[in-house]
Amino acid sequence: MPNVEVYCTVSNCHYWADANHCAAEKILVTTDEIGEIYPETVDASETRQIVNQHGPTEAHGCVETCCKTFTAKKQPPAGTPKRMGTGTAATGWKQ
Numbered sequence: 001m002p003n004v005e006v007y008c009t010v011s012n013c014h015y016w017a018d019a020n021h022c023a024a025e026k027i028l029v030t031t032d033e034i035g036e037i038y039p040e041t042v043d044a045s046e047t048r049q050i051v052n053q054h055g056p057t058e059a060h061g062c063v064e065t066c067c068k069t070f071t072a073k074k075q076p077p078a079g080t081p082k083r084m085g086t087g088t089a090a091t092g093w094k095q
């Protein structure tokens with residue numbers, strides 16, 4: 001298996017980790033077109049099924065690709081006071 005270090009800036013993803021790393025065990029990157037066809041629950045485990053149904057997919061640039069593994073972080077319960085933090089917390093940007 002390839003050992004790939006994935007950097008990501010999508011700060012509201014459940015898998016987003018320190019130093020802008022992706023902490024997911026595996027991810028599925030696909031075209032926006034495929035990403036829009038399948039529900040959120042379809043992920044890397046269904047890659048073979050997707051390829052069997054659609055064949056290899058092509059993108060003409062990075063703007064036509066997406067991370068299908070993205071899972072939004074759970075929102076705090078309504079009424080939870082927002083933390084007033086540093087610029088890092090406010091922007092969600094980690095360096």
Ligand code: SF4
Pocket residue numbers: 006007008009010013014015016017021022023024027067068069070071
């Ligand atoms: S799952 Fe995708 S969107 Fe989420 S941190 Fe990893 S690469 Fe980024």
